[in-house]
Amino acid sequence: MEAALTPQDILRRYAKGDRDFSGINLNGIKLSGANLSRTDWLDVNLSKAYLNSTVLTFACLTRANLRGAVMMGAHLCGANLNQASLSNVNLSNADLHGASLQGATLFGANLSLANLMDANLIEADMRTANLNGANLVGACLRGANLRQERAIGDQHDIAPSQKKRSIASLHGANLSGADLRGANLSGADLHKADLRGANLQEATLNGANLSEAKLNNANMQGIFLSEANLSNATLSGAVLSNAKLERAILIDADLNGVNLRSAVMADVKASRVQMQGTDLTDTKFSRADLSRADLRGAIMVRANLIEAYLARTNLANANLTDAILNRAELSSANLVGAILIGATLPDGKIHK
Structure with a gap:
């Protein structure tokens, strides 16, 4: 009966050229270090399996159940894990270069230091996943879900200490491109x-911690960054x-x-922010704290700066044409060379 297959049975079948292990119940099996490349495991049950350093390159694990499996250092280059259940799996330091995990469930998974270069993670559920130090260069995460959880929904085999974690952790992760x-x-x-x-068009990062992050040349059109820390x-x-950056921190x-x-x-907190030559046309800065910010040469045409705090802000040569500065604090700002044609000044008067 296949449900009672032992590790020796699997290895023996593989040695004889058998590559199809689909639909088998292998709950808790120990196959660490085994070479099982280019095998088929469709709909297989490998929950709580021990697969440390197991070679599964180009394996097909579509819809496989790998909940709670231990796969540290596993080799999964080019593997197909589409729609697989990987809740709380330990894939730390695993090699998933070019793997496809489209629609996979990675809730609470440990992917720290994993290589996910060029991986397909479209619409994957990665809530509360640990991606600290992971390599995601060129990975595709369109529509992936890494949002913060107020109450963890998928409780499969979660240790009490793990239940406390409520955010996806990508501390130091490489997501360039x-x-x-x-x-x-x-x-x-x-x-x-x-x-x-990176392409972050219309991505949602409300409340995310992006402090000291590198976002140079990123495409962030229409991104949601309300209350994010930058x-x-x-x-x-x-x-x-x-x-959308309402109440974001840009200090x-x-x-x-x-x-x-x-x-x-x-309402952004942006003291000492560097915005030289930045295009802020039609930007809404109402009640923003821009104290000591460097806005030299910034384009601020029609910018809304109602009640903005601009103490010691450097606005030298900035273009503030038609800007709205009602009740803004400008008393100690540097406005040398600034263009204020048509701007509404703090006292409500229009600058000629």
């Missing part, structure tokens, strides 16, 4: 993550037109030369 269009990363920890050149982040060359961030046209930045 990754496709994250429409991904949900609300509340995710992306501290010091590398997102240079302190000390570098975003030079990034495109954030129509971005000491580098946004030199960034496109922020029509962005919503009400």
Whole structure:
């Protein structure tokens, strides 16, 4: 009976050329270190299996049940894990280069230091996953779900200590060039993550921690960053037109030369932010704290700065044509060479 297959049975069948192990119940089996490349495991039950350093390159694991499996250092290059159940699996330091995990469930999975270069993670459920130090260069995460969880829904075999974790952790992860269009990363920890050149169009990162993250030349059009922490982040060359950054923290961030046209930045905390030459046309800065910010040469045509705090802000040579500055604090700002034609000044008067 196949349900009672032993590790020796699997290895013996493989040695004889058998590559199809689909539909078998292998719950808790121990196959660590085995070479099982180019095998078929469709709909197989490998929950709680021990697969440390197992070679499964180009294996087909579509819809496989790998919940709670231990797969540290496993070799899964080019493997097909579409729609597989990988809740709480330990894939730390595993090699998933070019693997396909489209629609897979990775809830609570440990992918720390894993190689996910060029992996397909479209619409994968990655809530509360640990991706610390993972390599996601060129990975596709369109529509992936990494949002913060208020109450963990998938409780399969979660240890009590694990239940406390409520955010996806990508601390220091390499996501340069990754496709994250429409991904949900609300509340995710992306501290010091590398997102240079990543595609984040219309992605949701509300409340995410992006402090010290590298976002140079990233496409962030229409991104949702309300209440996100971008302190000390570098975003030079990034495109954030129509971005939503209400109540975001941008203290000491580098946004030199960034496109922020029509962005919503009400109530942001952006003291000492670098915005030299930044395009802020039609941007909404109402009640924003821009104290000591460097906005030299910034394009702020029609910008809404109602009640903005601009103490010691450097606005030298900035273009504030038709800007709205009602009740803004400008008393100690540097306005040398600034263009204020048609601007509404703090006292309500229009500058001629």
